[in-house]
Amino acid sequence: MTTFQHLDIPTLQAWLDERRELALVDIRDPMSYAQGHIPGSRRLDNDSVGPFIDATPRERPVVVVCYHGHSSQQAAAWLAGQGFDAVYSLDGGFTEWQLRHPHRVEA
Template structure:
């Protein structure tokens, strides 16, 4: 099972519709604290076990990094853990912040 790519406008539409998806941010703690997509949670090696334990396999998961590169490896790994619908956000948080400066939570 592999991951899919998700673009910023699609994620924006999902959030506007209230679509149930788990947003995970794999950036470092400082970057996450300075700003992240509302509703996202930081995911690292320490918290991934709990995340997998409480996330239904069928829930869409969107992985966010800085520019959409390292999120691809993380998304592929999560898909390999049995999650059925995993996305890597193209452009990452950097692109999101550029397009939606009003939709950033600190």
């Protein structure tokens, strides 16, 4: 069974600093996303997931962000099942990212 991996915040920070090519998706509600999100992330919902899957190379790492790192695990497992090679759920979610990196949040 295809599965996802857990990703900690320091690793994501390093990947972003290295400008590593990845797909960073945020599954929180539209208002929360609009109020603040990790730079470079795109909001993913039921309407946008189809085009995202069609447009994203399967070998590109996908990092899923939610509020606290819980619902992102289900979304990451589902995306892994769509054939992506490497799917990650961000442990601690956006809440922990914002706490550790308040200067790395954009609205």
